[in-house]
Amino acid sequence: MLKSLEGSWCLVLGASSGIGRAISLGLAREGVNVVGVHFDTAARDEEVAALVDEIRGYGVQASFHNANAASRATRDRLVPEIAELTGSTGGIGILVHSLAFGTLVPFLPREGWERPITSRQLEMTLDVMAHSLVYWTQDLHRAGLLRSGSKIYAMTSAGVVQALPSYGAVSAAKSALEAHVRQLACELAPQGIAVNALRAGVTLTPALQAIPEHADYVARAAVNNPHSRLTRPDDVAEAVAVLSRTDSSWISGNTIGVDGAELHAAAGAWGPAPTGTAGTTGNELKGEGR
Amino acid sequence: MTETTVSNPATGTPSLDKEGLRVLVAEILDLDVAEVTDDAHFVDDLDVDSLMALEITVRLEREYAVRMAESELVAITSLQGTYDLLERKLKEKGQAA
Numbered sequence: 001m002l003k004s005l006e007g008s009w010c011l012v013l014g015a016s017s018g019i020g021r022a023i024s025l026g027l028a029r030e031g032v033n034v035v036g037v038h039f040d041t042a043a044r045d046e047e048v049a050a051l052v053d054e055i056r057g058y059g060v061q062a063s064f065h066n067a068n069a070a071s072r073a074t075r076d077r078l079v080p081e082i083a084e085l086t087g088s089t090g091g092i093g094i095l096v097h098s099l100a101f102g103t104l105v106p107f108l109p110r111e112g113w114e115r116p117i118t119s120r121q122l123e124m125t126l127d128v129m130a131h132s133l134v135y136w137t138q139d140l141h142r143a144g145l146l147r148s149g150s151k152i153y154a155m156t157s158a159g160v161v162q163a164l165p166s167y168g169a170v171s172a173a174k175s176a177l178e179a180h181v182r183q184l185a186c187e188l189a190p191q192g193i194a195v196n197a198l199r200a201g202v203t204l205t206p207a208l209q210a211i212p213e214h215a216d217y218v219a220r221a222a223v224n225n226p227h228s229r230l231t232r233p234d235d236v237a238e239a240v241a242v243l244s245r246t247d248s249s250w251i252s253g254n255t256i257g258v259d260g261a262e263l264h265a266a267a268g269a270w271g272p273a274p275t276g277t278a279g280t281t282g283n284e285l286k287g288e289g290r
Numbered sequence: 291m292t293e294t295t296v297s298n299p300a301t302g303t304p305s306l307d308k309e310g311l312r313v314l315v316a317e318i319l320d321l322d323v324a325e326v327t328d329d330a331h332f333v334d335d336l337d338v339d340s341l342m343a344l345e346i347t348v349r350l351e352r353e354y355a356v357r358m359a360e361s362e363l364v365a366i367t368s369l370q371g372t373y374d375l376l377e378r379k380l381k382e383k384g385q386a387a
Contacts, residue, residue, distance in 0.1 A: 039344060039348065040348075041344070041347050041348060041351060041357075041358055042348075042351045042356075042357040042358065043357065043358070043359070043360070045357075066348065068341065068344075068345055068348075070341065071345075101340075101341060101344075103339070103340065118339075120337055120339050121339055121340075124339045124340075124341050128341060
């Protein structure tokens with residue numbers, strides 16, 4: 001049955017921006033203490049400090065670390081600290097992988113892009129946006145911080161099945177991420193730990209705005225989404241809170257759409273009705289003749 | 291991995307010397323110090339990707355207690371360029387203090 005999340009801990013990778021930020025705040029609102037890992041230059045210091053204050057304003061603890069979540073050195077340094085903080089209060093109840101750092105260039109030369117992707121960039125993107133989920137899970141598991149009832153969420157995107165010119169490396173990373181989710185779900189099932197990928201719809205985040213061709217894409221998504229709006233970071237935070245309020249691990253190994261059915265809406269069919277067409281009686285689908 | 295500190299032990303304030311900077315950059319990039327020549331281009335010669343570039347920037351900001359503007363990051367493409375940028379920023383900071 002539904003449990004309260006109050007007093008538990010979450011670890012959010014990619015906590016300073018976009019969906020990771022919204023999840024940190026959303027869980028704090030539910031009484032969850034937050035360990036946040038983010039990687040920003042000093043230009044964002046004030047913004048991150050304000051976020052930490054806002055989280056603490058909900059009466060929970062916040063421990064934020066400016067470090068490269070994809071590096072082994074960061075995990076080696078932080079996992080013992082996280083154990084110290086959370087070990088006696090149930091470990092990490094919710095692990096969120098929301099790392100958006102990758103190379104956005106096509107695989108082949110193309111107008112507007114002089115240099116196609118390099119192996120280093122492709123490997124870096126896969127390492128940050130996919131493989132780091134496995135490494136964090138390994139290290140937290142080894143430290144005994146993932147326990148029965150814990151939840152793991154990885155942020156994927158419709159880019160897994162839809163190609164954009166610059167998105168090849170990220171699309172590959174998201175595909176790998178979803179595969180990692182399925183594998184971890186099976187391996188962690190005996191311990192009662194659920195692992196799922198959340199596929200947000202098009203959401204206006206700093207990471208999305210870094211995609212060179214995002215403007216057209218966003219405009220079209222706002223029209224195509226059958227809810228007639230884009231996904232908001234809070235929609236995803238809500239989903240994480242809802243899915244976490246159970247000790248059950250039976251919802252596991254899925255990619256769960258958190259997109260208001262955007263992926264399934266035929267392009268252009270759900271926007272404002274075109275003027276001067278479709279009478280109120282509707283048309284019938286005829287089996288023969290025309 | 292051990293962290294290299296470049297602070298001046300006498301004063302506790304960051305001091306800039308090129309060899310210390312070279313050691314720090316080599317450590318971040320996991321390269322031999324000898325590979326980080328003054329003019330080796332981080333991207334073209336040392337295979338630095340955008341994540342490592344961010345790693346360098348964040349570490350420099352922390353070690354030297356400076357704040358990089360987006361427009362200044364273009365200078366961080368070689369050891370010499372990075373050194374010149376830091377020297378200028380620390381000087382500005384000294385004047386402001």
